[in-house]
Amino acid sequence: MSKVIIIGAGGVANVVAKKCAQNDTVFSEVLIATRTVSKADKIVAEIAQHMPSSKTVFSTATVDADNVPELVELIRGFGPVMVINVALPYQDLTIMDACLETGVHYLDTANYEPKEVAKFEYSWQWAYQDRFREKGLMALLGCGFDPGATQAFTAYHAKHHFQEIHYLDIVDCNNGSHGKAFATNFNPEINIREITANGRYWENGQWVETQPLEISQDIYYPKVATRKSFVLYHEELESLVKHFPTIKRARFWMTFGEAYIKHLNVLEGIGMTSIEPIDFRGQKIAPIEFLKAVLPAPESLAENYTGQTCIGVQAKGIGKDGQPRVHFVYNVKDHAECYREVQAQGVSYTTGVPAMIGAMLMLQGVWMQPGVWNIEQLDPDPFVEAMNTWGLPVDELAGIELVKD
Ligand code: NDP
Structure with missing residues (x-):
């Protein structure tokens, strides 16, 4: 208690x-x-x-x-x-x-x-x-889904399926629809800053920088859809390549619809996504903060959201049996089901449940230890088990390469 x-x-x-x-x-x-x-x-x-x-x-x-x-x-x-x-x-x-x-x-x-x-x-x-x-x-x-569960999935790959992970692809698909022309699924300021920044991925011991949304491919998300997905920089890549030094390449992919990208391009083109404060009627205001005030609050999207999210981690490398192996660990969550349960959309749900689980594992003494920790440094099994119990069932798919080189 x-x-x-x-x-x-x-x-x-x-x-x-x-x-x-x-x-x-x-x-x-x-x-x-x-x-x-x-x-x-x-x-x-x-x-x-x-x-x-x-x-x-x-x-x-x-x-x-x-x-x-x-x-x-x-x-x-x-x-x-x-x-x-x-x-x-x-x-x-x-x-x-x-x-x-x-x-x-x-x-x-x-x-x-x-x-x-x-x-x-x-x-x-x-x-x-x-x-x-x-x-x-x-x-x-970083105990949400990505970061968070994605690192537990990587540690789970390493613990149960791989001698060495060589290629890691984290994939995040939101195949849901909230019916608005443009809205972000979590805090707009943080979300837009993340997407409009240059992309970055890890290859052969160094970071490779890309233009924003420069690299894309169609990825099949099991039980959900095939969706065009873009390489972004995401924070868990930094700790994962540190803690799993056998990784030769690590990338993070996220889906965006055409309408979303079109709106974002226009907003960026006219300076509305800038974090540089401008003088407006004697007041300093960052355009992106103003934009946040105009856009729908992420929690307000929940009621009419339909469709699913699918977030997972594909690992490729040498399996426990010494043979080449590819394996995918993932969760699929339905937006409307989240709303019925906790009056939230899937993106808030898939973040909030892992945060509660992480806190629970700390409080129960399962994960508690002094120091500053990233999720992949801790035993993934109690976390994955708790995901199954608390509303984020974990699935696995063996032998199919969903993300291509
Ligand atoms: P929201 O913008 O919906 O909520 C943020 C809350 O923080 C608001 O209630 C806000 O207050 C409050 N807040 C902001 N500044 C302060 C402050 N100075 N003092 C006290 N309270 C403050 O964001 P989300 O709930 O969507 O996201 C929450 C966090 O989760 C973010 O850090 C986000 O990056 C992270 N996230 C992580 C994900 C993952 O998978 N790991 C995925 C999605 C989000 P007010 O209401 O007054 O604005």
């Missing part, structure tokens, strides 16, 4: 909170703290309405997670064992600082990114390694 604080009250936080409510023998008390407290109150009201038998006790609070003293006061006042950070990547370091100061464990779903530079890498958070270890605290980084 544990007390935790969830920071943030967006699409992902909604799922984490409701999954904690389902798992009430582990999560006894949950405080949802965020900038706009009415959003946290809405989540708690929905839990009371849809999950009346849950024994988890919820409360809400306002916090500015950019402010360490405010966070410290919040944490001291509530006294949790850990903080689940599902605010934005900009807040990772302030929340880690506050956890160190108050002696509580930490988990997030996206690596730190400075607000002024569209650049994300683990170096900032890996630099906390000694401080967390010395205090006997754990920080679990």
